Amino acid sequence: MPDLVGLFSNIxxxxxxxxxxxxxMIIIEMFHPGFGAPGISGIILLILGIVSVARNLTDVIILxxxxxxxxxxxxxxxxxxxxxxKLPKTLVLTDSLNKEEGFEGTEDLKFFIGKEGKALTVLRPSGTADFDGVKLDVVSEAEFIQKDAKIKIIKVEGRRIVVREIK
Known part of the structure; x- marks a missing residue:
């Protein structure tokens, strides 16, 4: 049995x-994680404490x-x-990004609905189109659309812009 009284009398x-x-220092690092300076300093100080107290390997292991x-x-x-x-507000994120506060994950392209343009590439079913000088990646509704055909945006779902050929 290790001599705990002798070990603690060495302190x-x-x-x-x-x-x-x-x-x-280590507890400060737990509450305010970041660069790691308090944690590293705390580890070094604990190692110095072990080295200054321990007389043998058993004492080191016990400490x-x-x-x-x-x-x-x-x-x-x-x-x-x-x-x-109950942790500091810098540690736990409480803010949320939502549409009411002006955040949008992707551009709102719904204002393009109804715009007419020209297919810059063959749409089979996806390709590129020009709408008043704005080049967009588009998807045809179902059919194959030839290059330079007149098209119209009929639906926008996030970044997916669906077009139909104007005949």
């Missing part, structure tokens, strides 16, 4: 500072297990806070 003021600051348990408890608290919405 002097500097070792205690290493451990306390190491835990604080690592204790550190992992403490950090596991801290991580559990962070995850619990995240599920309850």
């Amino acid at each position: 002097d003021f500097l070792s205690a500072v290493f451990f306390i600051l190491g835990f604080i 690592i297990i204790i550190i992992l348990i403490v950090l596991g408890i801290a991580l559990t608290f962070v995850l619990y806070s995240a599920t309850k919405g």
